[in-house]
Amino acid sequence: MLVYCMQNNFQKYNALVGGGSSGAVIANRLSKNNKVLLLEAGGDPLWYNYIPVFSLEMLNRYKYHESRWPRGKVLGGSSSLNYMIYARGHELDFNNWANITGDSSWNYKNVLPYFKKSLIYKGEFSKNEKHYGSTPYGSLQVESRNEVLMSDIVTDAAREYGFKDGDLNGPQKSGIGAIEATLKKGSRCSTFTAFLEPILSRKNLHILRYSHVTKIKLDSLGSARGVFFNRHGKKYYVRASKEVVISAGAVDSPKLLMLSGIGPKEHLSELGIKPKVDLPVGKFLKDHIGVLVGPFLFDKPVTTFPERDLGLSTFLEYFVNGTGHLTFPNLLHMHGFISTSKVKQQHQDWPDIQLYFSYAGIYDNMVQDFSGLTGAKKNTLEQYFSNFIGQHGVSIGVALVRPKSYGDLKLQNKDPATPPLLDPRYLEHPDDIKAFVEGIQFVVGFAEKTKSFQSINSRIPDIYFPGCEKHKLKSDEYWECYARHYAFTIFHPIGYNYY
Structure with a gap:
């Protein structure tokens, strides 16, 4: 094999x-000195x-009955594809990590x-x-982003539940508020836009695009010395004189x-890969799972x-003023x-x-979009929504944002071009489905009671989701069945530590 040395x-x-x-941020900070x-x-x-409303189309890459995890093969990574919602973790999340790691730098007051x-x-x-x-x-x-008719309805309903108007990030707390998103004059502000584009001329930073790293070179002591990568049909090796930093995401890292x-x-031995450092890489994989509850008819x-x-x-409003429907991430206007x-x-x-909370009505192409988003069969959704x-x-x-279920990631083979095997084991822990159903019941009460x-006569029609006919409508058992048939990833895979 011919390998070119850079x-x-x-x-x-x-x-x-x-x-x-994260890689864009690291590149910015590290290349300063x-x-x-x-x-x-x-x-x-x-x-x-850059157009926020197109998020769904960029993430819509599903096959039926498969929960596929699209990744951002682009500068900015998945921040160039995602829904751009700016939502910080809860203070207790960070404090919990600090306690687990014994590292107080992870405390919320220290990361703020x-x-x-x-x-x-x-x-x-x-x-x-x-x-x-x-x-x-x-x-x-x-x-x-919240200037739509539905925003007042959601806000008033939230006040009825005792939620105060306010900021869900300063700090995060129970409540319902306007979407805040990573936008710049209405256009997507990815980590490429924010952290790389302004420093493309920095002499300390050199970017090699279309470079697929295939292997880290380790020395006899297990220390990383460089990386192999493919670029434009050729294989290269580059040695790092200081550090090798891996920031390829929750799947590719x-x-x-x-x-x-x-x-x-x-696992490595089974695939013919020589084990060099025995670590539980790929274990304890977690992801956020969500479900669309409805339709609520008005x-x-x-x-x-x-x-x-x-x-x-x-489009003119968007390109001239940076306002309007195209600036809403997938027409989402509020969250809670x-x-x-x-x-x-x-x-x-x-x-x-x-x-x-979205303000998109039950539009003509919705079944196809929802099928692509969730992986549910198109004919199933046509039967339900037609x-x-x-x-x-x-x-x-x-969405379930603190799941207790966890899965793993494994290699299929030792070919770098082959996608890994992902098994998140959604809803395997009994506490997860209980919390999920409780969240669904909350939404039903919120939007019907x-x-x-009620001022717009909001109601879910008395129709069964296909496959759940044996359960009483709106019972906990029904919503569990609904969730298990219709739930999907919301594209938030995280690392491989158990907590």
Whole structure:
């Protein structure tokens, strides 16, 4: 095998693998005082990556009955594809990590300055200087999005439940509020836009696009010395004079480690990979799972139909003013957090359910879009939604954000081009399905029993989701069946540590 050595071109460089959501930030910070070679498998974002409403189309890559995890093979990584919702973790999440690791730097009070340092905050809560403020290092712009008819209805319903109007990030708490998103004048502000684009001319930073790293070179002591990668049909090797930083995401980082001989000894040996460092790489994989609850039908015209309302004027409004429907991530306008009863029994407000509110009506192409998003069969969704196409109404998203179920990631073989095997084991822990169902029941009550939603005669029709006919409608057993048939990933895979 002919391998080209790039060492002469990149002496005294740190090798950084992956220019995605975190890699772009690392490249920015590290290259300020160090030489950095950034190896990215993709190229620059394209024009449509910047338009928020297209998020669904970029993530819509499913096959029926498969929960596929799309990744951002592009500078900015999945931040160039995602829904852009700016939602910080809860204070207790960070404090819990600090306790587990024995490292107090993970405490919320210690990470908060880094949140503030990264931001150019253009949202509604700039007076909250404790959580926002401003620094000369700010790059990631955040804006609010809530100026639609449905927002007042959701806000008034939230007040009926005793939720105060306010900021869900300063700090995170139970409540319902406007979407704040990583936007810059209405366009996507990915980590490429925020952290890489402004420093493309920095002499300390060299970016090699379309460079697929296939293996980390380890020395006899198990230390990383360089990386092998493919670029434009040729194989290369570059030696890192200081560090090799792996920032290829929750899927490709463990995959690369295992291809390099770092991982479970038995699994690697089965595939013919020589084990070099025996570690539980790929274990304890977690992901957020969600479900769309509905349809809630309305008697008043408070929703938007893409085929009717997104036309030439919409695009002009977006490109000229940076406003309008195209600036809403997948037409989401509000979100919220709630704590289920088991959490409340611990006398804590540590939300384990997140809610997502869209203002898209039951539009003509919705079945195809939802099928692509969830992996549910198109004919199943046609059977469920067919009588309501063209009506005003919404589905409300419910997501489990502190799951106890965990799975694993394994290699299929030792070919770097082969995708890994992912088994998240969704809802395997009994507490997860209980919390999920409780979140669904909350949404049903919220959208049917509050005076605000009753003013538009909001209701779920008496129709069964296919496969759940043996259960009483709206019972816990029915919603469990509904969730197990219709739930899907919301694209938040996380690392491989058990907690």
